[in-house]
Amino acid sequence: QEARDGVTLGAEGVGLLRSEFLFDERETAPDEEEQAAEYVAVAQALGPERSLVIRTLDVGGDKPLAYLPMPKEDNPFLGLRGLRVSLENPAMFRAQLRAILRTARLTRLHIMFPMVATLDEWRKAKATVDAILAEEHLAAGQVDVKIGLMIEVPSAALIAERFARESDFFSIGTNDLTQYVLAMDRGHPKLASKADGLNPAVLRTISLACEGAHKHGKWVGVCGGMASDPLAVPVLIGLGVDELSVSVPAVPTIKSLVRRLSLKDCQELAQEILQMGTATEVRACLQAFAA
Ligand code: PEP
Ligand code: MG
Numbered sequence: 001q002e003a004r005d006g007v008t009l010g011a012e013g014v015g016l017l018r019s020e021f022l023f024d025e026r027e028t029a030p031d032e033e034e035q036a037a038e039y040v041a042v043a044q045a046l047g048p049e050r051s052l053v054i055r056t057l058d059v060g061g062d063k064p065l066a067y068l069p070m071p072k073e074d075n076p077f078l079g080l081r082g083l084r085v086s087l088e089n090p091a092m093f094r095a096q097l098r099a100i101l102r103t104a105r106l107t108r109l110h111i112m113f114p115m116v117a118t119l120d121e122w123r124k125a126k127a128t129v130d131a132i133l134a135e136e137h138l139a140a141g142q143v144d145v146k147i148g149l150m151i152e153v154p155s156a157a158l159i160a161e162r163f164a165r166e167s168d169f170f171s172i173g174t175n176d177l178t179q180y181v182l183a184m185d186r187g188h189p190k191l192a193s194k195a196d197g198l199n200p201a202v203l204r205t206i207s208l209a210c211e212g213a214h215k216h217g218k219w220v221g222v223c224g225g226m227a228s229d230p231l232a233v234p235v236l237i238g239l240g241v242d243e244l245s246v247s248v249p250a251v252p253t254i255k256s257l258v259r260r261l262s263l264k265d266c267q268e269l270a271q272e273i274l275q276m277g278t279a280t281e282v283r284a285c286l287q288a289f290a291a
Contacts, residue, residue, distance in 0.1 A: 003045035006248050010255055013051035013108070015245020016171065016223035017042060019096065020058050028067050029092055035099035043103035051108035053171065053221075053245070054100050055150070056093070056125075058082045058114035068092075077185070082115025082152075083125055090128070097132050104143040111145060112171055117153040119162060126166065150223070152176035157205045160212025170213050171245065174224025178202050196279040197226045203235065203282070204274060210240030221245055230257050231286045237261060238270025265289075 003014055022030050022038055030038075039054060046052050059065050060081035068089070073079035086093040103109050113125045126147055133143065148169035151157050157177070160170065174197045179186040181202050184195040196202075206222075213220045221243035226232045228246040233254060236244070246254045269289055276282050 002248055003042045006251060007045060007050070009248060009251040011050075011248070011251045013046060013053070014042065015051075015053050015221055015227075015243060017052065017054045018058065019055055019100075020063060023057060023059065023065055024063075026066070029065075029095075032095045032099045035096060036102045039100055039103045040106065043106035043109070046107045048107060051110055052103065053110040053112055053148075053223075054103075055112050055114055056083065056096055056100075057086055060085045077179070082150075083113045083121055084115065086113075087121065087124055093125075093128060094132060097129055098136075101129075101132065101136070101143070101145065104145050109143075109145045110148060110169065112148045112150055112169075114150045114173070115152055115176070116149040116163075117155045119159070119166075122149055122163060122166065148218075150176075151209045151220075152180065154181050154205055157209045157212075160209045161215050162212075164213045164216040164218045167218065169219050169221065170209055171221040171223045171243075172206055172209055172241070174202070174206070174222055174226040177205060177224065181205050197224070197229075198232060198235075198282045198286070199279040200274065200276050200282060203239065203270075206236070206241070207239045207270070207274060214240060219243060228254060230254065231283070231290060233257055234261055234266045234289055235270050235273050235282070235286060237263065238266035238268070238273075 006014065022035055043052055060070060061077045064070060070080055080088060100111055111129060116122050129147055146168035148167050148171060149163060150173045151170050152173035156163060175186055178195055178197045182195055182199060184191040186195055210220050219242040222236055222241050223245040227244040228250040230253065244254060273282050273285055
């Protein structure tokens with residue numbers, strides 16, 4: 001229903017399908033058939049001209065699963081989280097990928113992995129997709145599926161250029177990227193106001209990701225909360241972000257804002273902002289730009 005609502009409101013695709021909602025609040029993991037039914041329904045709502053970015057299971061840290069025993073960790077946000085959970089549970093990972101791949105002929109399918117920190121993790125995940133495609137005789141060319149990663153961990157942004165050689169796209173998860181760049185828990189009541197994606201350190205990290213991707217002709221999206229913030233949109237575009245994935249109700253506002261912006265103005269704004277030292281300065285500059 002959300003996909004249909006998005007289309008009605010003018011969305012050009014789904015930029016982040018958080019697949020963990022299918023796994024949440026139940027006794028057992030959904031099997032391949034059950035998952036496929038949901039993914040296919042979303043793909044059908046979008047149709048062949050729109051793109052669908054499905055994120056593989058992103059649990060651990062703040063998102064536990066009742067049926068997936070996870071060891072007690074001292075630092076769950078730095079432990080088995082995101083893609084690491086999938087790599088630890090290969091049968092579940094493969095079932096999910098097979099279910100996702102059933103949508104490949106219905107829409108412009110993109111698969112992305114959450115919380116990628118190292119090239120080795122990325123390669124292992126990508127190899128799993130390639131192996132399934134080979135088994136199903138879906139060699140490249142027969143199905144069009146793009147494989148990308150989320151940039152949520154500073155290490156991935158720092159060597160973005162290396163990731164871009166081997167991937168089709170990036171999507172920046174600014175919620176987690178902010179918490180990992182600033183070492184501030186995204187849900188911490190006392191830190192919430194300081195864990196600001198508009199901190200220049202976070203913006204520089206986003207800039208690195210865009211630079212790395214564009215060196216190899218790959219596109220970069222933002223799928224974290226910042227993409228839905230009208231104040232942040234001009235600087236994101238100026239830094240080189242190519243795609244914004246926003247909450248459904250924000251689609252019309254953000255789309256109309258983007259249409260009113262000049263790329264050159266946004267680029268100049270971003271260069272000025274990259275020289276700043278605090279989120280307060282950045283916010284003041286963005287407020288003046290918006291006025
Ligand atoms: C993010 O971290 O910005 C993101 C989009 O993922 P989630 O909020 O689901 O962790
Ligand atoms: Mg995240």
